[in-house]
Amino acid sequence: MDYTYDVLVIGAGPAGMAAAVRAAELGARTAVVERSALGGTCVNSGCVPTRVLAKTARLFREVRTAHDYGIVVAEPQVDWPTTVDRVRSTVERVLTAKGYPALIDRLGIDLLAGDASFTGEHTVSVGDRSVSARSIILCIGGSARRLPIPGAEAAVLPHEVLSMPELPASVAVIGGGHTGAQLTTIFHALGSQVLLLDVAPRILMTEDADVSAGVTEGFISRGVRVETGIDGIDAIRPSEGALRLSWRSGGQPEEISVEAVVMAAGWPANLDGLNLEAASVESTRTAVPVDDYLRSNVPHIFVAGDANGSSMLVQAAVFEGETAAENAVLGANRTTPHHLLPEGGFTDPDYAGVGLTEAQARARDSQCHAVVLPYAAVERPIIDDREQGFLKLVTDRHRELILGAHSVGENAVEVIQAVAAAMAAGTDLATLARVKFAYPTYSAVIGHAARAALRS
Numbered sequence: 001m002d003y004t005y006d007v008l009v010i011g012a013g014p015a016g017m018a019a020a021v022r023a024a025e026l027g028a029r030t031a032v033v034e035r036s037a038l039g040g041t042c043v044n045s046g047c048v049p050t051r052v053l054a055k056t057a058r059l060f061r062e063v064r065t066a067h068d069y070g071i072v073v074a075e076p077q078v079d080w081p082t083t084v085d086r087v088r089s090t091v092e093r094v095l096t097a098k099g100y101p102a103l104i105d106r107l108g109i110d111l112l113a114g115d116a117s118f119t120g121e122h123t124v125s126v127g128d129r130s131v132s133a134r135s136i137i138l139c140i141g142g143s144a145r146r147l148p149i150p151g152a153e154a155a156v157l158p159h160e161v162l163s164m165p166e167l168p169a170s171v172a173v174i175g176g177g178h179t180g181a182q183l184t185t186i187f188h189a190l191g192s193q194v195l196l197l198d199v200a201p202r203i204l205m206t207e208d209a210d211v212s213a214g215v216t217e218g219f220i221s222r223g224v225r226v227e228t229g230i231d232g233i234d235a236i237r238p239s240e241g242a243l244r245l246s247w248r249s250g251g252q253p254e255e256i257s258v259e260a261v262v263m264a265a266g267w268p269a270n271l272d273g274l275n276l277e278a279a280s281v282e283s284t285r286t287a288v289p290v291d292d293y294l295r296s297n298v299p300h301i302f303v304a305g306d307a308n309g310s311s312m313l314v315q316a317a318v319f320e321g322e323t324a325a326e327n328a329v330l331g332a333n334r335t336t337p338h339h340l341l342p343e344g345g346f347t348d349p350d351y352a353g354v355g356l357t358e359a360q361a362r363a364r365d366s367q368c369h370a371v372v373l374p375y376a377a378v379e380r381p382i383i384d385d386r387e388q389g390f391l392k393l394v395t396d397r398h399r400e401l402i403l404g405a406h407s408v409g410e411n412a413v414e415v416i417q418a419v420a421a422a423m424a425a426g427t428d429l430a431t432l433a434r435v436k437f438a439y440p441t442y443s444a445v446i447g448h449a450a451r452a453a454l455r456s
């Protein structure tokens with residue numbers, strides 16, 4: 001059969017751009033469909049805006065402590081419209097640096113603007129146009145969900161935060177995953193009273209339990225109210241210019257009046273309107289499952305990035321996009337395992353992890369070893385007044401292999417990235433303990449922890 005394209009990529013976020021570029025580099029006639037903006041969630045409404053807000057929150061905190069260092073400043077205030085402008089202009093700068101239109105042009109990739117919807121196993125409609133492809137790679141990402149409760153429409157979803165007319169004096173954040181935790185820090189640092197609610201027994205459920213505990217402790221010590229293990233959210237009701245949020249905890253009804261409710265309670269794949277049935281692609285309610293080669297149940301339809309539900313991170317999406325493209329063009333024999341996937345969040349304090357959590361390692365071998373090195377024992381965090389935090393190293397029972405690393409505290413994400421690089425290189429614990437770390441740095445905590453693990 002004569003197809004319009006060899007490879008059709010749906011969605012131009014990190015996964016879709018990586019897939020389209022790799023497919024074109026391999027000589028495939030390639031098109032990418034995007035209904036919104038090149039760069040996807042990551043650049044336009046997710047990582048980049050959140051990171052700029054995290055920097056804003058950081059600056060605000062630092063200015064507030066300036067007097068401790070003998071710097072005299074007036075009480076800082078947030079000019080929200082300027083903050084929003086700053087976020088938007090930074091997004092533009094990142095997009096300029098990425099240079100997607102020129103890249104697409106140079107590689108001869110067709111950009112089809114509009115909503116893609118399957119009309120058959122090899123055919124897709126984009127607006128009033130119909131195209132066909134030998135292989136299709138779904139890189140459709142996900143979106144924040146609105147809980148099915150009365151008044152849910154009054155809540156702000158994470159991508160709507162920048163559209164809030166002003167900063168709320170009080171806010172309830174529903175969901176303590178990566179998004180909810182980061183928004184908690186941002187709102188709290190900028191002056192809002194924050195209540196964080198989660199049905200899970202702890203926030204940041206995918207992190208090591210000590211990381212969840214450390215971030216929770218950090219939140220509480222700064223004045224955030226954290227309620228985990230709640231039974232569920234009941235309703236949001238407008239009342240006298242505010243919102244009354246009701247939930248149940250331990251069977252008891254609870255209620256609070258806040259200026260805003262932010263919902264960060266899950267991230268299902270963008271399946272609406274895709275008409276997967278026309279292509280006989282099977283999905284769950286929240287994702288399109290794939291095999292090791294990123295194939296859906298229909299072998300020529302691949303799924304990369306958030307939409308396959310395996311790992312919702314940019315660093316995973318990019319590798320999956322490239323792998324899916326190579327499998328589509330060259331035959332399905334490449335995999336992209338995620339056992340070494342560093343991740344973390346820019347909360348106050350920051351947190352990060354890579355590899356097995358202590359609980360996962362103990363489930364495999366109860367004799368595995370874990371050591372926790374407090375930031376308070378390392379010079380740089382003391383110098384910077386950032387002693388809250390730790391680095392945990394998880395090793396095998398012989399203290400040879402590093403199985404995982406988890407951190408709470410200043411620069412945790414960079415610290416964990418350094419351990420991830422060591423793990424990727426197959427560095428054993430004894431070698432890591434002999435690495436020289438510049439003084440005084442946060443990453444010096446790695447050397448301290450490695451030596452402590454060897455000694456213990």
Ligand SMILES: Cc1cc2nc3c(=O)[nH]c(=O)nc-3n(C[C@H](O)[C@H](O)[C@H](O)COP(=O)(O)OP(=O)(O)OC[C@H]3O[C@@H](n4cnc5c(N)ncnc54)[C@H](O)[C@@H]3O)c2cc1C
Nearest residue numbers: 011013014015035040041046047116141305306312313314
């Ligand atoms: C607030 C927030 C902060 C985050 N921070 C981080 C972080 O710091 N680090 C990190 O690693 N990850 C972070 N993430 C996660 C990260 O954004 C995602 O993992 C990443 O964007 C996934 O890439 P993707 O290409 O799979 O999907 P997306 O980036 O969501 O891109 C999907 C694209 O597909 C398009 N699309 C969907 N359906 C169709 C259709 N039918 N037709 C045409 N186009 C369609 C969409 O418009 C979108 O542009 C964050 C997420 C959020 C929400």
Ligand SMILES: NC(=O)c1ccc[n+]([C@@H]2O[C@H](COP(=O)([O-])OP(=O)(O)OC[C@H]3O[C@@H](n4cnc5c(N)ncnc54)[C@H](O)[C@@H]3O)[C@@H](O)[C@H]2O)c1
Nearest residue numbers: 175176177178179180198199200264265266267312344345
């Ligand atoms: N820094 C980062 O790397 C970063 C930042 C943001 C998002 N992300 C990625 O994006 C994806 C989505 O993250 P997310 O935090 O938006 O969603 P999530 O699914 O990771 O977390 C949702 C949270 O909401 C809670 N929840 C669900 N229903 C609830 C209810 N009825 N009441 C109260 N709480 C409820 C869940 O228990 C969970 O803790 C994640 O997989 C993450 O990997 C990454």
